[in-house]
Amino acid sequence: MPGKKVCIVGSGNWGSAIAKIIGHNVKASNRFDPMVNMWVYEEVIDGKKLTEIINTEHENVKYLQGHKLPKNVVAVPDITEAVKGAAVLVFVIPHQFIRKLCDQMKPHIAEGAIGISLIKGVDEGPEGLTLISDIIREKLQIEVSVLMGANIANEVADEKFCETTIGARNRANGQIFKELMQTPNFRITVVPESDTVELCGALKNIVAVGAGFCDGLDCGDNTKAAVIRLGLMEMVAFAKIFCKGQVSSTTFLESCGVADLITTCYGGRNRKVAEAFARTSKSIAQLEEEMLNGQKLQGPQTSVEVYRILKKRDMVNKFPLFTAVYQICFEGKQVKEFITCLQNHPEHM
Numbered sequence: 001m002p003g004k005k006v007c008i009v010g011s012g013n014w015g016s017a018i019a020k021i022i023g024h025n026v027k028a029s030n031r032f033d034p035m036v037n038m039w040v041y042e043e044v045i046d047g048k049k050l051t052e053i054i055n056t057e058h059e060n061v062k063y064l065q066g067h068k069l070p071k072n073v074v075a076v077p078d079i080t081e082a083v084k085g086a087a088v089l090v091f092v093i094p095h096q097f098i099r100k101l102c103d104q105m106k107p108h109i110a111e112g113a114i115g116i117s118l119i120k121g122v123d124e125g126p127e128g129l130t131l132i133s134d135i136i137r138e139k140l141q142i143e144v145s146v147l148m149g150a151n152i153a154n155e156v157a158d159e160k161f162c163e164t165t166i167g168a169r170n171r172a173n174g175q176i177f178k179e180l181m182q183t184p185n186f187r188i189t190v191v192p193e194s195d196t197v198e199l200c201g202a203l204k205n206i207v208a209v210g211a212g213f214c215d216g217l218d219c220g221d222n223t224k225a226a227v228i229r230l231g232l233m234e235m236v237a238f239a240k241i242f243c244k245g246q247v248s249s250t251t252f253l254e255s256c257g258v259a260d261l262i263t264t265c266y267g268g269r270n271r272k273v274a275e276a277f278a279r280t281s282k283s284i285a286q287l288e289e290e291m292l293n294g295q296k297l298q299g300p301q302t303s304v305e306v307y308r309i310l311k312k313r314d315m316v317n318k319f320p321l322f323t324a325v326y327q328i329c330f331e332g333k334q335v336k337e338f339i340t341c342l343q344n345h346p347e348h349m
């Protein structure tokens with residue numbers, strides 16, 4: 001039987017790091033086709049197309065400089081070409097682009113294809129929360145798992161040891177994805193609570209913005225630890241209210257929970273830009289433009305979606321940290337008021 005064809009939908013910082021792993025792993029397994037397509041949002045860099053650079057120099061010079069991609073990873077600029085015949089789809093793009101891309105892909109999805117989302121973010125739906133995996137399931141009618149964890153892309157690409165979590169409602173599919181992505185330095189645990197895993201990945205980016213505010217305000221380590229803990233409590237509370245399925249506290253102890261929260265609140269772009277926001281008078285959009293070289297921030301955007309969901313259910317007061325991050329980023333609330341917003345937290349009442 002021919003191996004399953006894999007398509008990576010996305011090629012940013014994380015997309016390229018995971019392409020490096022997948023490219024190596026498919027060569028070592030007879031479950032997968034040895035050639036991998038990677039859809040690239042085309043850009044021109046120094047007069048040359050990014051896809052051409054990747055296919056000749058085997059490096060994503062814009063989003064993962066200094067790392068060679070395996071030669072069996074082929075950059076494809078046309079999404080309909082990229083997904084043709086793919087049995088396994090790995091979604092790894094900034095969440096704001098997912099709906100449009102799914103619409104473009106839909107007529108070309110192979111029967112029986114399965115997907116995994118590495119995308120961190122949420123969307124607002126008619127009944128409240130819509131997960132990114134829900135959008136993919138609904139639009140493409142395929143089974144979707146998720147992968148989230150303490151995985152800053154450059155460190156994964158450097159092959160530094162870390163862990164990650166796959167949330168898979170379908171156990172067999174979870175094992176396929178584990179075979180596709182596990183390496184000696186990228187250790188994977190598969191758990192069934194896919195929605196909880198996914199929400200952890202999205203919500204921790206809001207907390208990271210709060211941690212960046214703390215750094216920018218020179219609050220010190222105790223305050224930052226309190227912000228991280230209160231953020232975690234809001235993540236748990238939000239998941240318990242808005243997830244349709246079961247939400248177990250133990251899932252928050254996996255890499256997707258506490259570990260990802262810690263790494264994002266100390267490293268990562270959301271923290272970095274939020275610190276700069278607190279130290280300058282520049283807007284989030286301006287800092288994203290100046291500091292990230294085309295990479296996208298997820299935390300501020302996720303705070304908008306979460307705020308709208310909370311507002312609809314009249315629950316803003318129960319989530320003071322999520323709410324303060326949104327109001328500071330977008331409604332002109334002073335960043336120095338961030339800590340005051342936490343003094344009457346429901347956790348202390």
Ligand SMILES: NC(=O)c1ccc[n+]([C@@H]2O[C@H](COP(=O)([O-])OP(=O)(O)OC[C@H]3O[C@@H](n4cnc5c(N)ncnc54)[C@H](O)[C@@H]3O)[C@@H](O)[C@H]2O)c1
Nearest residue numbers: 011012013014015041092093094097119120152153295296
């Ligand atoms: N970078 C990390 O360390 C990391 C780790 C874990 C998860 N993630 C998540 O992975 C997802 C992808 O992030 P990333 O780091 O690979 O990307 P990135 O932020 O590094 O890069 C942005 C990507 O978006 C593409 N893009 C720009 N405009 C577009 C458009 N109109 N339509 C479609 N694509 C467009 C760019 O070409 C680029 O590939 C995000 O949800 C992120 O939260 C990132």
